[in-house]
Amino acid sequence: MGNFTIFFPYRETFPRIVNYASVYGLTANESACIATWQRLPCDFRCRHGGLQHKKPLKVEKMYTYKKLLAATALAMLTGGLMAGGASAKTLVYCSEAAPGGFDPALYTGGETLDATGQAVFNKLVEFKPGKSEVEPALAESWTISDDGLQYTFKLRPGVKFQTTSYFTPTRDLNADDVVFSFERQKEGSPWAKYVDGASYEYFEGMDFPKLVKSVEKVDDLTVKITLTKPNAPMIANLAMDFSSIVSKEYADKLQAEGAQQKFNEQPVGTGPFQFVDYQLNTAIRYEANPTFWKGKVKLDNLIFAVTPDAAVRVQKLKAGECQLTIYPDPADVEGLKADANLQVIQESGLNVSTLAYNTTQAPFDKPEVRKALNMAIDKKAIVDAVYLGQGKPAINPIPPTMWSYNTSIKDDEYNPEAAKAALEKAGVKDLSMKIWAMPVVRPYMPNGRRTAELLQSDFAKVGVKVEIVSYDWQEYLKRASDPKHDGAVIIGWTGDNGDPDNFLATLLSCQAVGSSNRAAWCNKEFTALIDKAAVVSDVAERTKLYEEAQVVFKREAPWATLAHSLVTTAMTKNVTGYVPSAFGVHNFEAVDITE
Amino acid sequence: MFRYIASRVLLLIPTFIGISFIAFIFIRLLPGDPVIALAGERGMTPERHQLLMDQFGFNRPIWEQYFSFVWNIFHGDFGTSIASKRPVLADFLTLFPATLELSICAMLFAVIIGIPAGIFAAVKRGSVFDQLSMGIALVGYSMPIFWWGILLIILFAGILHWTPVSGRMDLIYFFKPTTGFMLIDSLISGPKGAFKSAFSHLVLPTIVLGTIPLAVIARQTRSAMLEVLGEDYVRTARAKGLAPKRVIGVHALRNAMIPVITTIGLQMGLLMAGAILTETIFSWPGIGKWMIDAIAKRDYVVVQGGLMLVALIVMTVNLIVDLLYAVVNPRIRVK
Numbered sequence: 001m002g003n004f005t006i007f008f009p010y011r012e013t014f015p016r017i018v019n020y021a022s023v024y025g026l027t028a029n030e031s032a033c034i035a036t037w038q039r040l041p042c043d044f045r046c047r048h049g050g051l052q053h054k055k056p057l058k059v060e061k062m063y064t065y066k067k068l069l070a071a072t073a074l075a076m077l078t079g080g081l082m083a084g085g086a087s088a089k090t091l092v093y094c095s096e097a098a099p100g101g102f103d104p105a106l107y108t109g110g111e112t113l114d115a116t117g118q119a120v121f122n123k124l125v126e127f128k129p130g131k132s133e134v135e136p137a138l139a140e141s142w143t144i145s146d147d148g149l150q151y152t153f154k155l156r157p158g159v160k161f162q163t164t165s166y167f168t169p170t171r172d173l174n175a176d177d178v179v180f181s182f183e184r185q186k187e188g189s190p191w192a193k194y195v196d197g198a199s200y201e202y203f204e205g206m207d208f209p210k211l212v213k214s215v216e217k218v219d220d221l222t223v224k225i226t227l228t229k230p231n232a233p234m235i236a237n238l239a240m241d242f243s244s245i246v247s248k249e250y251a252d253k254l255q256a257e258g259a260q261q262k263f264n265e266q267p268v269g270t271g272p273f274q275f276v277d278y279q280l281n282t283a284i285r286y287e288a289n290p291t292f293w294k295g296k297v298k299l300d301n302l303i304f305a306v307t308p309d310a311a312v313r314v315q316k317l318k319a320g321e322c323q324l325t326i327y328p329d330p331a332d333v334e335g336l337k338a339d340a341n342l343q344v345i346q347e348s349g350l351n352v353s354t355l356a357y358n359t360t361q362a363p364f365d366k367p368e369v370r371k372a373l374n375m376a377i378d379k380k381a382i383v384d385a386v387y388l389g390q391g392k393p394a395i396n397p398i399p400p401t402m403w404s405y406n407t408s409i410k411d412d413e414y415n416p417e418a419a420k421a422a423l424e425k426a427g428v429k430d431l432s433m434k435i436w437a438m439p440v441v442r443p444y445m446p447n448g449r450r451t452a453e454l455l456q457s458d459f460a461k462v463g464v465k466v467e468i469v470s471y472d473w474q475e476y477l478k479r480a481s482d483p484k485h486d487g488a489v490i491i492g493w494t495g496d497n498g499d500p501d502n503f504l505a506t507l508l509s510c511q512a513v514g515s516s517n518r519a520a521w522c523n524k525e526f527t528a529l530i531d532k533a534a535v536v537s538d539v540a541e542r543t544k545l546y547e548e549a550q551v552v553f554k555r556e557a558p559w560a561t562l563a564h565s566l567v568t569t570a571m572t573k574n575v576t577g578y579v580p581s582a583f584g585v586h587n588f589e590a591v592d593i594t595e
Numbered sequence: 596m597f598r599y600i601a602s603r604v605l606l607l608i609p610t611f612i613g614i615s616f617i618a619f620i621f622i623r624l625l626p627g628d629p630v631i632a633l634a635g636e637r638g639m640t641p642e643r644h645q646l647l648m649d650q651f652g653f654n655r656p657i658w659e660q661y662f663s664f665v666w667n668i669f670h671g672d673f674g675t676s677i678a679s680k681r682p683v684l685a686d687f688l689t690l691f692p693a694t695l696e697l698s699i700c701a702m703l704f705a706v707i708i709g710i711p712a713g714i715f716a717a718v719k720r721g722s723v724f725d726q727l728s729m730g731i732a733l734v735g736y737s738m739p740i741f742w743w744g745i746l747l748i749i750l751f752a753g754i755l756h757w758t759p760v761s762g763r764m765d766l767i768y769f770f771k772p773t774t775g776f777m778l779i780d781s782l783i784s785g786p787k788g789a790f791k792s793a794f795s796h797l798v799l800p801t802i803v804l805g806t807i808p809l810a811v812i813a814r815q816t817r818s819a820m821l822e823v824l825g826e827d828y829v830r831t832a833r834a835k836g837l838a839p840k841r842v843i844g845v846h847a848l849r850n851a852m853i854p855v856i857t858t859i860g861l862q863m864g865l866l867m868a869g870a871i872l873t874e875t876i877f878s879w880p881g882i883g884k885w886m887i888d889a890i891a892k893r894d895y896v897v898v899q900g901g902l903m904l905v906a907l908i909v910m911t912v913n914l915i916v917d918l919l920y921a922v923v924n925p926r927i928r929v930k
Contacts, residue, residue, distance in 0.1 A: 092766060100679040108635050196675035199647060201634050264680060280689045281880035283766060303766050307878045311745050315753050316760045442636075474893050475627035481638045493636060506637070515638035 089593045090301035091575070093586070094313045094325035098281045098306045101195075102267040104241040105185055108201050110584055115284055115304060117241025118587045120162075121269035122293075124153055124178065124223075125239045129590060130579040132350065132402065132498020134239045138173060138270065139223075148230030148537050153178070155221040160291040161247045162274035166266050169249055173270060175217035180248035182208070182215045182225075191251065194260040202242035202496075230535040232542060236497035241585070244269065272297045272589040281306055298577070298592035310441075317342065317570055323593065324571040324578065326586060330388040330446050336570045343575070348401050349567035350582040351444035352394050352503070353492035354559040355435070355455060356519040360483050363428050370557040372422035374412040376462045377455060383563050386450050390568065394561035396550050398503045401582065402495070403539075404546035409554050420462045432465035434487025436480065440473045443584055444492035444565050451490055451562070483513055483520035490562075491518050494584045500546045505530045508558065521558035596921070603917050607910055614910075615668070618902035619661050622895050628653065629677040632892040651677060653895070664899060673900035678892045683900035687882060691904075692775025693763065694881030697873070698866045700797055701805035706859065709809045713816025713855075717824065718843060729814065736810035740869055744803045744876035751799060758798050761878040765792040800877040804869050808862040815858045819851040826850075867905075 097111040104117035117123070126137040136142075139153035159173040184191035185200040186209065192198065203209070211234075213226045227234065237243065250268045254260050267275050270293060273286035284304040288297050305322055307313045313325040314332050318339065328336060337344045357364040357373075364370055379393035395411040398404070423431070435455055438448035445451065449470070456466040469487065471479060480489045496502050506512060509530050510522035526549055533545035569580050577590040630647040631639070639647075648654045652663075667674065673683040712732075716725040752760040759765065763777050768789040772780045778797070781789035823829060824847055832842045871883035882901060889897035 101681065106680060108633065108637065195680040197651060197677050197680050199633060199650070201637075201639070204643060205634060205637050205639070277769070279880070280686060281885065282763065282878075285769065305762065305766060305878070306880070307761060308884070309761075309876050309878070312748060312761050312876060312878065315748050319752055319756065319760050321760050321762070321766075472625070472627060473891065474629075474632045475625075477636065477638060478627060478631045491636070512638075515640050516636070518638075 088300040089298065090303060091299050091324065091588060091591055091593055092303045092305050092322040093588065094307040094316050094322040095304045095586075096310075096313070096327055097308060099278075099284065099304075101264040102275065102278070103246075103264040104244045105200050105203060106195075106198055106264060108205075110586075113241040114586045116267060116269075117244045118271075118585050119273045119286055119302065120267045120271045120275055121241070121244035121246065122159075122271050123239050123241070123243045123245060124155075125235060127239050127498065127581070127583070129587070130347070130581060132236075132495070132582050134235055137239075138178075138245050142235075144537065148232075148535065149227050151225040151227070151234065152218070153223045153225070155223065156293065157221055159270050159293045161250070161270055162268050162289050163291065164266070164268060164274055164276075166262070167247075167250050167253065167268050169247060169268070171249060173245065173247075174220045175223045177245055177248045178223045179215050179217050180251060181243070181245045182212065184246075184251070185242075190255070191260070191263075195264050200242065202240065206237050206240070206242070206496075208237075230537065232534055232537050233497065233499040233501040236499040236502070240497050273299075273302050294589075297589055299588065302588055314570070317572070320572070323575050324569065324591075326567075326569050327441075327443060328568055328570055330390050330568075333388070333390060333568055333570075336568075341573055343571055343573055345569045345571075345578070345580055346390065346566040347569075347580045347582075348392075348399060349443055349565050349584060350399050350401065350495035350498065351492060351567075351584070352397060352399055352564055353444045353451075353490070353562045354394070354397070355488050355490055355562060356480075356559045357488045357557075358483070358485060359519050359521040359558050361486065363426070363431065364433075364488070366426060367556045368422060368426045369428055370560075371412060372419045372426060372428075372462075373459065373464070374557055374560045375415050375419035375422065376464070377458050377560050377562075378414050379411075379562060380414070381458075382451055382454050385454060386445075386447050387563060387565055388446075391563040391565040394564050395554075397508065397553055397559065397561060398500050398546075398550070399495075399564045402498065402500055402503070404500045404543040404550075406547040406550040408547075409550060412557075416458075416461045423462060423464070429463075430465075431463070432467065433459075434467050434469050436476065436487055436489040437468050437470045438473070438476060438490050439470050442492060442494075443567050444494055444563075445490065446565070448490050455490075480518045481515050488560075489518050492562075496583060498582060500542075501530065501534050504546065504549055504553075505534060508553065519558035521556070523552065523556055523558075526552045526556070599921055600918065603914055607914065610910060611906075614906040615665055615903060616661070618899045618906065619664055621902070622890065622893065622898040623657070625890075625893065627893045629893045629895050632678060632894075668903060673904065674896035676889070676894055676897045678889070678894045678897075683897055684904070686885065686897075687901060687904050689775065690880055690882045690885050691908075692772075693777075693879060694867075694870055694874070694883055696776045696778065697797070697800055697804060697879060697881060698863070698870060700801040701866060701869075702808060702859070702863060704801050704805035705808035705812050705862070709812030710816050710855065713813040714820055714843065714848065714851075716813070716817045717820035720821065725817075729817065732810035732813045735806045736814075738806060740803060740807075740872040741876060743806060744799070744873060747799050747803060748876070758795050759792075761796075761876070763793065763796050763879065764789065765796075768792055800873050800879055803876070804866060804873040807869060808859075808866065811858060811862055812855060816851065816855050819854045820847060823847045823851040 095111055095114065097109065099112040099115040100107040100109060101112065102116050102120070104113055104121055107113070122138050124137060124139040125134040127133070128135050138156055138159060140156045142151055142153045144151055155173065155175060155178065157172070161169040161173065163169060183189055185203040186192065211227055211229070211231055213228045216224045216226070218224050247268045251263060254262050272289055272292050274289045276285040276287055278284045283306060286302040288300050290296050305316070307316060310327060310329045311332065314328050314336065316322050317325045333344065336342055357370050359365055383389065383391050383393055393411065395409055396406055435452045437452035438445060441447070452468045456468060459466045470476070479485050480491060493503060493507055506516050508517055508519070508521060508526065510527045513520050513522050529545050529549040529552065533542045533549070536542050536545070567580060567584065569578065571578060574594045576592045576594055578588070579590060581587060628648065630644055630651065630653070633647070652660065673687070675682050676686070712728050716728050719725055748760055751758045764781070768781070768785055770780070770784050770786070773783055774780055777793040778790065781793045829842060829847050832846045867883065870881060871887050873879065874881045874884040886898065886901050889901065
């Protein structure tokens with residue numbers, strides 16, 4: 001028995017279904033088709049139901065002559081019978097967590113950035129799919145003044161904001177929107193506290209309040225951003241989700257209505273998908289933006305199904321309840337690869353996991369002690385046992401896929417004997433220390449406790465006694481930030497924007513001591529190199545400076561660099577065009593579902 | 596009667612104060628604070644941290660924070676989540692029906708199977724059924740919920756395809772909820788097939804959440820039944836020549852039910868704890884998962900507001916039960 005598809009042209013035939021179908025963005029045909037389908041006998045329905053697969057409704061079982069005849073008659077009666085045909089394509093993505101809200105500038109969690117900046121909004125410039133280089137997006141082109149202080153962006157003409165059930169734009173994107181998108185995040189703006197507890201952590205964290213002097217409109221399609229000092233990573237920062245361009249017209253409308261909080265509930269952007277509905281902690285529904293400036297995307301509907309448990313995400317994928325999911329347990333990956341209906345993509349994540357020594361604490365204030373301990377760590381064993389082979393030992397603090405990665409640096413050789421001798425030479429005897437095991441799973445660290453145990457046994461071999469400690473995650477981060485904390489901390493990082501500055505300055509500069517520099521390592525030579533690299537615009541020169549900085553890092557060894565993990569995405573075989581992002585965000589713009 | 600009602604209502608005041616204080620202080624006793632969670636691994640400078648703590652008002656004296664918390668509750672304001680910036684009350688009202696629906700179904704499941712199994716095991720004491728069912732009950736009681744949930748998913752959803760894996764409803768169905776109870780909403784406003792979908796999504800979480808109460812109720816029923824069956828009045832009833840069905844079903848069961856009903860009441864409270872894990876496994880959008888996330892993020896406002904709302908519901912239900920009790924039992928209102 002082959003497949004056949006039933007279509008019904010008259011929505012009037014099934015008025016009861018029309019409402020929910022129209023919200024869903026279906027045509028009258030599809031709506032009636034579903035209505036009829038639900039009225040058909042049980043065994044007439046396909047096992048996993050039509051819409052979430054977005055295939056034409058197929059009858060896949062053998063039928064008795066009588067049932068088939070009845071179905072055929074019903075089909076003929078209301079419209080006709082035809083084979084094949086296109087229907088709405090929906091992708092269900094099993095996401096790991098519910099979004100905080102829908103304003104991409106208010107949150108730092110990846111789950112919210114996926115649901116907002118990646119799906120609904122665009123930025124002036126954006127990262128090329130899967131790459132860390134930027135390409136023009138809402139800005140067609142830009143120029144940087146010779147002193148590196150002024151960035152002038154030419155906006156793309158004719159870009160439309162999304163028309164939704166709650167907002168109809170009357171004008172195209174212009175410079176006012178761009179100015180507003182940044183100005184609103186400043187202290188003192190009427191939008192700085194538009195919802196209770198609003199705080200723009202990325203804007204703060206990327207130092208925009210100090211770095212950006214002004215964002216000005218030159219004319220309708222030209223914007224000038226003036227900096228207080230040259231900053232080479234600026235363009236990459238503008239491709240991050242907190243730099244999403246929002247509609248000023250929509251914001252003004254909400255402000256006039258006194259309903260500003262809706263800005264964080266019902267987003268309006270220029271991106272590939274427009275928001276339809278969010279069921280709290282359950283699912284987010286989007287439909288394709290028909291006026292998307294790159295042309296309508298191939299998917300018609302996109303649904304994020306919130307599924308916090310990794311093992312359950314895998315089961316949902318296998319059962320066809322979603323078509324794509326992320327971050328499976330490393331132990332499940334082999335099984336996913338073996339499944340004939342699934343495909344698995346593994347990419348090196350733009351990340352690193354480390355053991356950060358507290359370089360202010362004796363004897364870890366001596367580089368030779370830290371170097372000696374680094375020699376005692378069997379990184380390969382950690383990659384095998386903790387990452388189950390889905391990662392590689394880390395040599396430098398930045399991942400190998402990042403530009404300026406210094407390939408000439410050799411890793412400290414794993415050699416417990418030499419490590420022991422080096423410790424003795426440094427005058428360290430009967431050392432006991434604490435290692436902090438992070439209590440949560442992150443893409444860069446599948447199991448903090450297991451890693452700590454392996455380090456404990458490695459260090460025991462060189463006569464160093466290790467006590468493993470752990471705290472609740474928030475407390476862990478807070479305590480580890482304090483330069484006076486006791487012990488070496490297992491921690492890591494996933495890059496935000498592909499610029500080496502985002503690793504080296506964020507995690508290792510003197511300025512970051514007390515926050516994200518958990519080794520409390522302030523090395524003048526290193527910080528001078530990093531600071532210089534941030535103000536130079538020539539990439540070749542920056543590369544040289546960062547390469548040098550990595551040499552200093554390796555010599556001083558504030559961390560034991562542990563591993564760079566592979567990031568796994570699993571999807572059904574019929575999903576095409578998905579490109580994993582280097583930054584751990586998830587974008588469905590280029591995705592298609594084939595029959 | 597009026598005095599009785601007044602005393603019951605007045606008793607709510609110290610209860611309210613006690614609970615509000617516990618809800619407020621409990622989360623603050625844990626190390627950590629809500630502000631640090633906003634920046635994640637990036638961390639924040641101590642200055643920025645202080646600034647935000649000031650802005651959220653967490654640097655005010657503790658009693659001042661407490662009084663403004665209580666004051667706001669009296670004005671119907673349960674605050675706004677620090678992490679999600681969403682109003683606590685609105686989120687609670689959206690999520691609570693999901694937890695309630697699941698808890699009620701789990702309890703019904705436990706009672707409907709547990710009580711008859713307990714009775715039967717007591718009547719056929721020492722039989723294969725008795726041994727087997729009590730053995731299973733013991734296993735059910737000791738089963739880690741997480742493991743049990745995944746096991747059922749793999750078997751019934753993954754291999755047999757009898758049930759969906761997780762969620763409350765097929766994503767194909769999309770309608771605005773009226774009551775928040777999917778079984779009811781799908782009948783009122785859902786398209787055809789929605790009820791079946793809601794029901795099939797409930798099956799596995801109900802079993803997982805209901806397993807422990809089921810085991811407890813079955814064992815409690817059995818032992819209560821055994822005790823009662825040995826009483827003189829039961830022997831008398833038998834001696835009078837009453838049918839065994841009547842002796843067990845009417846004479847013995849009534850008295851045996853007293854401790855069982857108490858157990859059911861206690862288990863209903865414990866269901867909340869089980870609901871946290873069950874909701875995580877089955878992506879069930881209820882308050883258990885919501886509260887746990889809030890505790891992990893030290894979202895003081897959500898934790899204290901959520902606890903307070905749960906407490907208010909329990910207090911209201913208790914009050915109603917007390918009043919109903921007085922209606923049916925005259926001795927109470929006279930006293």
